[in-house]
Amino acid sequence: MRAANLQGWPGMTAAVVAVVAIAVAAIAFAAFLLWRDPYALVRAEFARERLALGLARREVEVDGIRWVYAEGVAAAAAPVLVLLHGYTGSKENWYPVARRLRGRRRLLIPDLPGWGESQRSGVAGHGFAAQAARVAAFIRATCDGPVTVLGHSMGGGIAAVLAAREPALVERVGLFDAAGVRFADNQFGLDVLAGKNPFGVHDRASLAHYLGILFHDRRAVPAMPWPASAILVAHRRRDAAFEQSVLDEIGRGPEQFLPGESATRIRQPVLLAWGAHDQVIDPSAMDLYADKMPQARKVLLDGSGHMTVMEQPGEVADAIDGLLAMPVQQGAHA
Template identity: 60%
Template sequence: MLSIGLVAVAVLLVAALGAAWVQRRDPLWLVRLEFARQRRAAGLRRSTVEAAGHRWVYAHRDGPAGAPLVVMLHGFTGSKENWYPLVRALGDRYALLVPDLPGWGESERRADATYGFVEQAARVAEFLHALVPGRPVVLLGHSMGGGIAALVAARTPAQVEAVGLLNAAGVRFQDNAFGLGVLAGGNPFAVDDAASLRRYVDAVFFDARAKPWIPWPAAAGLIAQRRRDAAFEQAVLDHIGRGDDSLRPGEEAARIRQPALLLWCRQDAVIDPSALDLYAARIPHARKVLLDGCGHMSLAERPHAVAGAVVDWIEASRRGRDLPVGARE
């Protein structure tokens, strides 16, 4: 008869072999498992919808009666899961829609489609019309998603009662290494091995305590996925980083008449915080928030501070007491 110790070793060996087999067949299984755990912890459900010629996957939850509906748009190389720390920090105040933008995450990507600011803004407008027709939303966008949100607010104001731009792309900010790399034709976010994955994380996070720990099986899956996505990422960056429409969000921001929140981190090494004032100069009803001690991923580095700023802004906006341009917290 096997001893208990030998049985335990055998069970562990079988589990390890099983995990290795699953890893070979589905390199992202561990990432998906963790994302599902985070979604449940945030009280969100996962659903799908067909809109704008794409199958969208989105997370959502209901809010209290009469509460605003907050829609969150992620950034370049991101996904809906980027918002989960902020979702948890917001508590149960609001109804939420958190989609993977077409081309990213679990949502559909089409070889014949373009995924720049203008195209994605049109798709977001159709997504909102499909899910919540006639219901104005509070639209939050981070990084690339901020540029998209600015265009949606400017072009379809009846759909957007207020817009929040967090570390948003779409203006010609002060030169930094990331921006110069993009203008030179590269992809500073490219990941094809463990070293470039570390550089990517270091570029978007300033606070070392907030940097995610990515164990080997998950890291291997992420690296493999980013390699497969390299051509797609380059094509998107050609549009949003240096194409004809790369500055369109900032140009059209002058048409935004809704209450606006502009939130940055002082140590953002991707979208330099000079972008905050460039957007503020164009949006008549802008509340400015500049956080210290965080980088590009304000959502994950300072979720409670961001949540506090979002809640204060939404409540003030709904009472008609927007802060004027130039206000700073």
């Protein structure tokens, strides 16, 4: 027995050395990748979340623009939902809601051009009208027949313009804390009108301020231990000029109220859902939209700030189910 043990040790030692060498090489390679592209760590976490939800990562080129989107499959007869994120956001903002809807609905969750993984270079204009036209082309390239479009914040403004301009393409529309109307003054709105970017992030303090504006329920704030927080700050600093240019278009340019103006032409079933503690798009905006769309169903979420889709995803999913149950009037999307 003793001799057998002694004979086994050299092989065991070689195996351990090999494992250690592989581990060291893997760590060195990962460190090299992070040095080259620190934001890869954030993307890896997003990929983990997507895989956990059973969503597939897709790419499609439409009119020369590369789109990256997450797709959740469902039965052939299931409604198709297109979910649009907001300013400084990405497709991942919708993942908590997707968890409640997966398998029952076909989900298409894109990064809008300029944001996330979708193409930014060579894409001119990121206002409501330009993005609505691009989303229409995206839907035609990925879907058959009319769809339900759900938009959060900036994405809500895009969804409103799209629903008004493409009634044959959009069967129902959901606006969540949507931009595009002149709501009651709050500090965020006043800062935007003054030429500032209240969402700007350039250090840890401004990151905390940004998250504080977005979320009422702090439990919904994504965990960002170091180095993820430092990586995100660096990423947002690099994006500062782009963010400012988009805010110039949607927050204080000629199109800033285009979604509200367009809403008067929306005849499809509409869901309006707002966080009662929204510090970005004041809840008064919900009634302003409702005045233009008397068919709209209103849902006020008492436990949410601006990020309703992350703070109360279960209630948001229930509200979406209610929207899908609303009958489509004859000719409403003709």
